[in-house]
Amino acid sequence: MFYFLSKVLFYVLMPLSITLLVLVWAMLTKNIKRKNKLLKIGVIMVVLFGNDFIVNEGFLLWEIPPTSPESITEIYDVGIILTGGMISNKEGTPQEIFVDKTADRFIQPLRLYKQGKIKKILITGGNTDLTVIRNDVSDENLKTAQLLEELGVKKSDLILETKARNTRENAIYTAEILQKNPQLGKKYLLFTSAFHQRRSIGCFEKAGLSVTPFSTAFKSKARTFTFNSLIIPSEAGYYEGYHLIHEVIGYCVYKVLGYC
Template sequence: MYFFFSKVLLIFIFPLTWVLVLLIVALVSKNKKRKYRSLVAALILLVLFTNPFLFNQFAQSWDVAPYKPDNRKYSCVIVLGGFSTGSDKGDGYFNTAADRFIQGTKLLSTGQASHLLITGGSGSLLPDEFREAIWVKKQLKEFNYPDSAILIESASRNTKENAKFSKVILDKAKLSPPYLLVTSAFHMRRSAMIFKNAGIVVVTYPANYLVRRKATISDLMPDASVLSSWNTYIREVVGYVANSI
C-alpha cells in the first residue's frame, strides 16, 4: 500500500498538475476575481518552472559533488537500478540514466572494485515480468564479465528495498565495507541516507548529472522540458524528507 501511494500521490505535487488545476478553476469559476487570480497564478508557475536558469541553480545545489578519485580498492560497487527499461516485447533497453551502468562497470573493469552488485527489480505499479537486475546480468555476460564478480538483487521496487535487500546479499557474500554507491546525482542524497539508515557504509559515486555546465543566455528562455526535470527533483526532495522523519 505504501508503494502504491508513494507513486500516485506524487502526481499531485508536480508543477504541471497545479498549473492544470488553476486553469480548470479559471475555466469553471464564475467569480471574475478568482478567475483572474487563477490565470495569473498558472502563468507565474509556468514561467518559473520552465525557466532553465532557476532549475539549474536548484539542481546544482541539490546534487552531490562528484567522486574524488583515490587509490583505495573496494570490495564492491553497488549500482542502483533505474537505468534500463522493459519493452513491450519482454526484453529491455538502456535509458537516459545509463551512465549509472557505465560508471559501475568502469569501476569493476579498472579494478577499483572487485565485485559489482546490481540492485533493482520492477518499480512499476502494474504487474511487470521485467526484472532489471536479471536483464542487466545478461548484458554483463555479453561483455564477458565473470559470474564470480557479479551480484544481483532483483526483488526491490524502490530505494528503501534496494538498501534492505542489498545488505542481505553483501553480508552473505562477506564483502567488507565501505562500498562504492553509484546512482544518478539527483538521486544520491536520498540514496546515501537510506543506505546509511540500513546500516550500509558507502562512499558516494554520483553519475548521470543533469546539469554540469555554466549558465548561458539561452537559460533565460522558457523550456518545456524543464517541467519534467523539476518532477524528478521534487520527487527526490519529497522522498528525502519522508525518509528523514
C-alpha cells in the same frame, strides 16, 4: 499501502499537475477576481517551472558532485548499482538490450571494475513502478547483468538482488546479502543518479551499511546565460523540474518516516 500512496502522491504534486489544477480552477470559478488571480498564478508557474536556468540551479544545489576516478586510490570490495531507467522497455528478443537515460549508473562502475578499483558489482532492484500508471522493465536487473557480462565482467563477480521496489528496500535487501556474506568485504561504492544520492545514502546508512557515493547520470549542466535559458520556458525545463521536485518530496517523506 505506503508504496501505492507514495507513488500516487508524487504524481499529484508534480509541476504540471499543480499548474493544470490552478488553470482548471480558474476556468471553473465564477468569481472574476479569483479567476484573474488564478490565471496570473498559472502563468507564473509555467514560467518558473519551465525555466531551464532555475531548474538547472536547483539540480546544481541538490546533486552530489561527481567523483573523479583518479581520486579513487583504494580498491572497493563491492560496487552497488541501484536500478531504474538503465534499460529501455522496448520489446526485443532475449539477446536485444536497449539502454535508457540512466545507463550511466552501470557505465561508471564498469569503468572502475575494468580499472581494478571494484572487485564485485551488486545490482539491486526489482519492478519499481505501478503498472497501472507506467510499465517498468521487469527484468532490468537481469538485462543489466547480461550486458555487463558481455562487456567483460565475470559472472562470478556479479551479485543480483531482485526484490526491492524502492530505495529503502534497495538498502534493506542489499544489507541482508552483504551481512550474510562477510567474505564479500566491507568497502562499498554506491552508484545511482546524482540527484538520487542523498536519499540513497541515508537509506543505506539506516540499513547499517557505510557507503561511499559515486554519482552518475547527472541532470545538472554547466551554467548558461542565454536568452532561451533565462527567459523562455521550455518543455524540457518542466520535465527536468518534475524529477527534481519528485526527488525532494521523496527525500522529505523518507526523512519524516525515518527511512533515511
